[in-house]
Amino acid sequence: MTVFANILLTGLVIAFVLYPLFRRQPASEPDGRLQELRLKQATAYAMLNEIASDHEAGKLSEKDCRELETKYRQEADGILKEIDLLSGGDLSGEIEKGVRQLRRGKGRFCSQCGAPVKPGDRFCPQCGRSLAR
Numbered sequence: 737m738t739v740f741a742n743i744l745l746t747g748l749v750i751a752f753v754l755y756p757l758f759r760r761q762p763a764s765e766p767d768g769r770l771q772e773l774r775l776k777q778a779t780a781y782a783m784l785n786e787i788a789s790d791h792e793a794g795k796l797s798e799k800d801c802r803e804l805e806t807k808y809r810q811e812a813d814g815i816l817k818e819i820d821l822l823s824g825g826d827l828s829g830e831i832e833k834g835v836r837q838l839r840r841g842k843g844r845f846c847s848q849c850g851a852p853v854k855p856g857d858r859f860c861p862q863c864g865r866s867l868a869r
């Protein structure tokens with residue numbers, strides 16, 4: 737039970753951290769739906785990271801890990817498709833803008849989209865690419 741509370745909390749924290757990032761381009765937002773979707777997306781990826789680390793720490797069984805991973809993967813994919821639809825395929829340029837701002841900071845970055853990732857992250861919080869080597 738605490739595992740799930742943990743997952744939820746981490747997701748919320750990450751979503752909270754990422755939220756201002758997406759608020760900087762209000763002009764390109766057709767409505768609040770897109771922001772809502774991005775929050776959901778960030779949360780889903782945060783969940784995936786949490787599941788992976790919980791599994792590694794032995795808090796989740798292999799079976800539970802796979803089930804949860806599949807669940808949030810599908811959720812994230814669905815959200816991504818809807819974001820693409822809403823943004824009219826213009827999302828990549830917008831992400832690039834944010835990425836360039838973020839690249840000035842230090843840390844690891846996703847090899848696919850360049851988003852910053854935390855040392856323990858298994859999946860990119862931005863595009864969901866697996867970061868495991």
Ligand SMILES: [Zn+2]
Nearest residue numbers: 846849860863
């Ligand atoms: Zn990425």
